[in-house]
Amino acid sequence: MNALPPYAQALGIELDHDEDGLPVLSVDFSERIQGRPGFLHGGAISGLMEMAAIAALRAELERRGEAMKLKPVNVQVEFMRGGTEQRTYAMGTVTRAGRRVALVNAECWQDDRSKPIALAQMKVLLSPAE
């Protein structure tokens, strides 16, 4: 897997583990990702889920042996619970990756995997890498 970008590294986002070939990212709580006092910032949660979505898509394309350039088209984020001061995880799943466009879902959770704090759906334009 490609190294995480400077933004992810600066926030402390890291590859936590692989789950059936899908990368799970995680980040420890810090003031850098705090929104209102005691809670995670929605933008930081979105950033983490986007990283997880892209990581899942890269993993899928790598499995297929396809070298593609990725360009995000849009993302829809749903916030369902406030994120609190603890370790946060995100994982993406590729719903559909064709030759030109990919649809990737991502989920974000904390201590209870069955109670996600946010969901994201991301659309990415694919083009053959030079």
Add this chain to the structure above:
Amino acid sequence: MEEPKSLNDLPPGFVFDPARAAKLMTRHGHGGWLGLTYHAHGPDWVELALPWREELVGVAETGVLASGPIISLMDNATSMSVWTLSTRFVAHATLDLRVDYMRAAVPGRTVIGHGECYKLTRTIAFIRGIAHDGDPDDPVAHVIGTFMATHGTYL
């Protein structure tokens, strides 16, 4: 009066002043780390600025900003536009946010986030906005979303 540490410390009924509040919202936490600053405001809109810096880059080879900082910029600018239209600070949570990426922001350029609240109900605020890197007619991103008042009401 002692300078409040966060918006939650403001007394109830406090008339919302975007320029002053932006200083609080952008000094601590994620907004502070991103380096967000107040840019301008009107009756139902607020603009914040996100200066480019190395740590916020999403693609190391190109220097293009990650999308995360742009979402955070728009979350904060639209959030503040809600309180500006409501004229008071109300504790709320982002319900959803959709971001359409028109193009990559030019490396090195400051991104301006223009957030607008176009409808308030008692408990839901409807927002939209654009992010641009110099020319508002050539945006980097469009956003649309909703907030919900968690304690108290907007109207």
